[in-house]
Amino acid sequence: MFKHIMLNGEDRLLFVGEIDLKPAAKFTRNGNSYVLNGVTRRHAGKYVCRIETSPPTELEHTLDVQYPASVRRESEKVQRVVQGSSVTLECMADGNPTAAISWSRQQGHLPSGTQSEEGLSITLENVDRHVEGTYICTASNGIGDPSSASMTVEVEYPPEVITEQAILHTGEGDEAKLMCIVHGRPTPAVSWSRNGDPLMTDNHIIEHDSLHRHTLTISKVKEEDFGDYTCTAENARGQKANTLRLTGLPKTPKMTSSPAGGEKTSYTLTWETESYTPIAQYRLQYRKFKPNVTTQAPGQWIDRLYSPKTSENNFTGPIHHMTHPIEMLEPATDYEATVAVENKFGWSGTSEVFQFYTRKGMAHPMETQGIGCVYGKCDER
Template sequence: MDVTSWYFILILLVLTHQGVPKNYQTFDYEYYYPEADDPPVFTARPQTFTVEVGQSVIIPCDYNNPGVNKLIIKKFPAGGGSEKLLSVGAQRVTPDQRVTITGSRLTISHTRPRDAGTFLCHFDLEPPVQLRHTLDVQYAPSVRGLVPPEQHVARGSSVTLECEAHGNPEPILRWSRQGGKLPSGHHTAQGVRLTLEKVDRWAEGTYLCTADNGIGDPASAAMTVTVEYPPEVTAEKATMRTGEGDQLELMCIVHGRPPPDVVWTHDGTPLPDTMMDTQLHRPSHDTATTYTHTLLAHRHSLSISPVTENDFGTYVCIAENAHGQTTAMIQVTGLPERPKVTSSPNGGESTRYTLTWQTQTYFPITDFIIKYRKAHLDLWQGNGSLVMAGTWANVSKKVEGEARLGGPPRAMAHTLNNLEVATDYVAIVRVRNRYGWSAESQHFHFSTKKAMAVLQSTSGERSGAAVTWLLLLLFLLLSGVLT
């Protein structure tokens, strides 16, 4: 043992016997012989927290045996990006006032979608001690169209509507149409795109792309489809019957995109301009006729007041836009309507038949004509030969004292005499008023009373061939072929 060691032992012995001065601080024995601290251990387990936007969430970093180490909490954004330091020990580092630190727990109030991500509880040791939590923030969807809100497309072509949505969970996209079904006939279709094939004007409308994920209310984006096409024109009535002094309104229904310009002509002469509610005055005898062109939705009307004989004729509604021109024709006349026969086709008399008909007229009927003839082969000639249907017979008669009618159709009648027994006939009727003759009625088939034919034919003497014909006719009548 060297001199230095002995000297140190001697000093210790002296101090032991004399005591320690009062102002001298003793050292703890462990200060000179420290033992290594055990590393902290997290008592919380890794978790995934799911909250709706606006709610609060607690991120637990509970641990034991902390020693002198400080807990560090970091965040890694869900969408990627650099990590963010939130707290060191009990000290909050982030400037976000929604974040608070209580012991080893981090609380986020009024969560937002950007709060989602991975939270790391960390002790900076070697090796590091770590605990990871995941935060999933759910929020209601938002949606936007990826095409212009108004789509103009030519008739016959196709158009595709598209939208995108954001939300958590991932929203489901459905397409619908305001006020009706989709052109496919379905109420909805699913997907980010909706394609309309070979569109026509019935495909026009507002289409909705709706996103729904079960959080909050669904969100919708609206897109309007406008189909451009040439004018389509139809006359509400192709023939209008009127009389002098009346008021008349002609109507045509016009569709087209862009909205067509509409003009009217009378016997080839233009009437008012295409402006709505325009008027044209044309003198006629002692009165002045006013033409008024009005528009209500797709209905273009031309009012004539008062009507004169000069106003009869052909009116044409002409509609034109950038895609073409279309017309509709309306005939204005004072002639009576085509008669309609109303009598029964089965006559109740042997040699007579009363024909009844009705017609619409604004002026008295002055005349009528009835044409009639046999309708089929005549089997009852004296020599038993077959004869073709007979020639037309005419009945013409003037009508006296008829009053003008402008409401329900006029009913008329006339009895045809000297007809053959049990015979089929066909008749045509025409009527006339001060402006001329109506069109012919449709061919009307009738017959005289057929039971008499059986009685007459069985009372006479006929040859074997005639009897055969009689039996054949009776069979046909009983079977309903000739009735």
């Protein structure tokens, strides 16, 4: 007698003497040997050869059939969850030897920061839009090729509205593009308003692209187009807005001169600003800088209005490079200055405070071995 005890415990009698009871089982008898053709995983188990003697004699063989790993999803292919909640992704694997399961993320690291993790499941906690994507479970046991299954996580969350430029400087007759970047799920509806009023489509073109960028284009800017534009996004999870300012005002000046003055009693201040119309005037403020916090107060601000040089208003572009010589300064003295500029639409913001110093007439009190230091910045004088 020859029988098969399968892995599930079921007995299958294959031969009794010379009689083949299961021809479909692909066994053939060759004397005292049994040959199995076309082995599959269902052939795994114990095989018992029994000789009916008194007492009976049995010989047992174990067939271990190795086969490649396979994997299947235990979770839905698309998992849609609400921001702040948790989601668990699960896979099951089959294979002999036992397959190991690893998790990875298509086009990026896992939320934990690692490239992969081991286990039958992976849990994403307190989810936000940054965990969205396709997660892949891969089973491998060293036999054949690994097997993979994928699941997609989508997170529902209120709109997020990002503006790369809070203020856009432009001029009359120019084209202006106001842009906001909008994220949200479900996909938010986006609208524009100006100074709180819904935007009319005349002279305005509204577009969006696959990178979540929503652009409002004003083809030829008029003075009445200046103002605050609000980009509002709304979906089932909430609403969010962000405001951009379109203005004809000059940009806040940026100082470009070196702190080290080359003269004892004068200093030439230089700066640049962006304005799409000529600069009408500028305000310069300067004073002695406070060199010692505990013993000496700074000087009084000298505040003056000036008209720019004609050459500084030769309008070849929006960037204006401007200079002003400051006279009657004291040698080897530290000063600080600010500047603001005005065009037909009004005043710019005031520049950051800029420190400079004049050349020494005698040893400068802040000078050591030929190096002068102002606010921790040292320059040879």
